[in-house]
Amino acid sequence: MLLKYEELISNYMATLRTELRHFSPGQPFLDMWVPDCDDANSILNLVESALMHPVDHLSLEVGEETLRRIDVDKLLQSLNHLCKVSVKKNGKGVVFDIILSKRGLANIEIMDVPQAYQKKFISIARCGVYDRSLTEMDPWILCKSSWESLVLYLNIAPDFHTVKETGYQGAVTRVSKYLLDQMCLLLLEKPVNECYDHAVVQLEYELRDKTAPRTIPGITTPFNSWEAFKDLTHLVRSAIMEYRKIADYQETKNFYVPKPSQRWLSLQEEERTRELAHYIHEYCEDRNVDSRKIRIGTLVNHIRLIVDVDKNLCGEQPNFLLDLEFYLKNKIERILTLWTPEEFDKNKIRWSEARKATVQGGGDSV
Numbered sequence: 001m002l003l004k005y006e007e008l009i010s011n012y013m014a015t016l017r018t019e020l021r022h023f024s025p026g027q028p029f030l031d032m033w034v035p036d037c038d039d040a041n042s043i044l045n046l047v048e049s050a051l052m053h054p055v056d057h058l059s060l061e062v063g064e065e066t067l068r069r070i071d072v073d074k075l076l077q078s079l080n081h082l083c084k085v086s087v088k089k090n091g092k093g094v095v096f097d098i099i100l101s102k103r104g105l106a107n108i109e110i111m112d113v114p115q116a117y118q119k120k121f122i123s124i125a126r127c128g129v130y131d132r133s134l135t136e137m138d139p140w141i142l143c144k145s146s147w148e149s150l151v152l153y154l155n156i157a158p159d160f161h162t163v164k165e166t167g168y169q170g171a172v173t174r175v176s177k178y179l180l181d182q183m184c185l186l187l188l189e190k191p192v193n194e195c196y197d198h199a200v201v202q203l204e205y206e207l208r209d210k211t212a213p214r215t216i217p218g219i220t221t222p223f224n225s226w227e228a229f230k231d232l233t234h235l236v237r238s239a240i241m242e243y244r245k246i247a248d249y250q251e252t253k254n255f256y257v258p259k260p261s262q263r264w265l266s267l268q269e270e271e272r273t274r275e276l277a278h279y280i281h282e283y284c285e286d287r288n289v290d291s292r293k294i295r296i297g298t299l300v301n302h303i304r305l306i307v308d309v310d311k312n313l314c315g316e317q318p319n320f321l322l323d324l325e326f327y328l329k330n331k332i333e334r335i336l337t338l339w340t341p342e343e344f345d346k347n348k349i350r351w352s353e354a355r356k357a358t359v360q361g362g363g364d365s366v
Contacts, residue, residue, distance in 0.1 A: 001027070002059045002095075005043065005066060009035050029053035032216065032224060039066050040075045041213050043096070047082055048114050051100055052227055058100065063093040082111060104148045105231040108175045114226050119209040120178075127177040130184035132167040140164055141246055145238035150180075152235040156192060158247050163187045163195060182206065183232055192249070194256035196240045200233045210326060260302045264333045272299060279331045283324055289313065294324075303335050 012035055032049040036042040043060065050058055062070075072087070072094075079085045084099040113121050134153040136142035143154045148170075155165035166184035171177045183203055187195050200222040208220070222229035244250065264272070276296055284291035293313045297306035305328075313320060325338040345351065 001055070001057065002061065003027075003046075005039075005060055005062045008033075008046075009042075027053075027055070029055055034216075036213060038213070040070050040078070043070075043075065044078055044082070044115060045213075047079060047098060047100070050098075051082065051112075051114070052224075056100055058098040060096040060098065061090070061093065062096065067093055078115065080111065082115070105179075105228055106149045106170050106176050107172050108179065108228060109173055110175055112228075113175065116209055116212045117207045117226065119212070120207045121175050124174050124178045127174050127181055128171075129181045130167050131169065131171060131177055131180075133169055134165055134167045137165075141243060143239045143243040143246065145235050145242065147231050147235050147238075150235065152180075152239050154187065154239045154243070156243050156247075158249075161192045161243075161247070161249055161251075163190055163192065179207075179228060179232075183236070187236070191254070191256050192240045192243055193252060193254040196237055196252075197254050199236050200229050203232070204229050258335045260333055260335060264302060269299075272302075275332060276305065276328070279328055280324070283327045287317070287320075289317075289320075297341065303333065304337055304339055306339050306341055308341055 008030070029049045029052065030046075032052065033046050036045060043062070046060070047058070076085060076087070079096070079098070082100075086097045088095045088097060110118065110121055132153075133151075134142060134155055137155060139159070140155040140157050143156060145152050150168060150170040153165075153167040153169075154163050156162065157164050166187050168180045168184065171180050183199070186199050186203055186206070190199065204220065204222055204225055208225075216224050222233050267275070273296060276299075280294055280296070281291040284294065293310035295308040297308055299305050307321075309321065321338055321340075325336070328336050328338070
């Protein structure tokens with residue numbers, strides 16, 4: 001399959017103005033590809049999109065003008081983590097000849113891991129923690145599921161429908177074992193409906209490098225980010241479906257709310273405020289921002305922090321609060337969230353029209 005990079009960009013931009021969706025005509029994997037202003041990232045994104053589809057071989061022609069904007073050696077180094085690649089010159093530039101390597105969930109190597117997740121896998125210190133089989137322990141119910149050569153084990157307590165023990169067998173490589181270890185850790189002490197709905201969603205978020213360029217337009221899910229997450233979703237959901245059948249548990253509503261850590265709960269209010277102020281100041285200092293522009297308000301239920309922020313600051317740095325929240329999650333409490341004070345609509349004309357509409361509709365007054 002030969003693709004011409006400049007033509008792909010041109011076609012994408014043309015259809016962007018005329019189509020509501022499917023901006024990339026042609027191969028199905030191109031629907032997941034969004035060009036980047038950095039051509040090297042754009043090419044990497046294209047290859048990662050192809051890896052998520054049944055594409056084994058790809059040739060990409062890149063013109064001389066584009067090549068002048070790319071550090072080709074650095075690009076090849078990044079591509080070699082994803083695939084086997086060779087470069088051939090032609091009269092119009094070069095052709096990247098790409099062989100896409102796809103392994104099963106049990107045999108993942110570092111080169112199979114998309115760029116957005118590689119940071120977590122580069123220096124694995126320990127793996128295989130949950131590489132074990134489980135036996136049923138009364139009153140728990142043992143459930144199993146399989147995918148290719150892998151088997152996932154869950155021991156579930158039927159009183160509160162909570163996962164109590166996890167294990168797996170069949171993973172071969174360190175990368176696969178580390179991935180399944182993280183999955184097993186996230187499942188522990190969670191209700192089965194939460195595991196079914198969000199376990200792999202949370203795993204994807206935990207593993208993703210938040211500083212790396214986004215490769216997926218819109219919301220990232222286990223089904224549009226990496227094939228391994230789709231396989232893990234199958235493993236987890238199959239085991240839980242087996243549990244529902246054995247335990248005759250048909251409830252699918254999920255009301256789970258994660259609890260703060262015992263350390264955070266044990267602190268006095270003044271200690272929490274002091275810790276929050278310390279890390280907010282540390283973060284602002286690193287960003288050359290005056291920390292006095294952020295005023296700490298109420299901490300609701302130990303996890304919902306109301307902060308009053310200088311509006312000019314958000315205008316100057318649009319992602320400031322999102323980045324600050326991520327920083328505080330890592331430093332203080334994983335489930336901490338940032339909120340700004342509720343602002344009421346002060347437009348008198350809108351309020352007047354709303355009252356009229358309510359009266360005419362026979363409803364309560366605003």
